[in-house]
Amino acid sequence: MKLLASLTSPYARKVRVVMAEKKLDYELILEDVWADDSDIMKYNPLGKIPCLIMDDQGSLFDSRVIVEYLDTLSPVGRLIPQAGRDRAAVKCWEAIADGVLDAAVAIVIEENRRPQELRHQPWIDRQHGKIAAALQSMNSSLGEQAFCMGTTFSLADIAVGCALGYLDLRFPTMAWRTQYGNLQRLDEKLQTRPSFASTLPAL
Structure with missing residues (x-):
């Protein structure tokens, strides 16, 4: 492939x-x-x-x-439950994490690809609001759990970890760790995994 x-x-x-x-x-x-x-x-x-x-x-x-x-290519280390409510929950975690990315990417494009005189600050602020609301929701839903789905590592954690990594990359002054301690704890755990360490983005 x-x-x-x-x-x-x-x-x-x-x-x-x-x-x-x-x-x-x-x-x-x-x-x-x-x-x-x-x-x-x-x-x-x-x-x-x-x-x-x-x-x-x-x-x-x-x-x-x-x-x-x-x-589906390998039964080893399944990341998405095959059916039922758990599957829907994992996909919802992925959806909200991707929503953070959608808003963040939209800001990056607006600020770097659109001529300055055409940039619309209220629209940019709206995207920042989406990011903040999503982070608060994910932080609350995670709670004290080891992973998004409880004790099991899944696609939910991958999606959230990639979203947090992108915020670090493109918005280094966004101090999300100081506000969302549960997400910070999860992020620190994810960074120890070879899959995350080997794909760390850099400009």
Whole structure:
């Protein structure tokens, strides 16, 4: 398999962490979707990464779709429950973590890709509000549990960890650790895992 990705994309990092946890072999191909000569449209008509090119040359895109597929490739270390309420709960954790990323990426694009005279500060503030509300909700839901789903490491933890890592990367002055102690504790635990340490984003 080949993964079209960038080293700073939090969505791609989620896929890379899952691949590491599942011990899956793949080739990482770095792709700049903003470049004029980008090949991403050949594989994903939406022009987004990550994009997984499978052995038969078929492609999968959207990180949520990709990680769900990857989890079926090996029964070892299942990251998503197969059915029932627990499965829905894991996917809800992933959804709120991805929502943090959606808001954060929107801010980054607004502040770095849009001409300054066209930037809309109230819209940027609204995205920051979404991030703060989501962090508060995740911190409260996590409570004193070892992991998002209790005692079991899952995709929920991967999604949350990647969201927190992206905030550190793009918003280094956002002191989320001082406000959300439960998330800080989880983050410290996740950083000890090889899958997270080996995919740490850097500008």
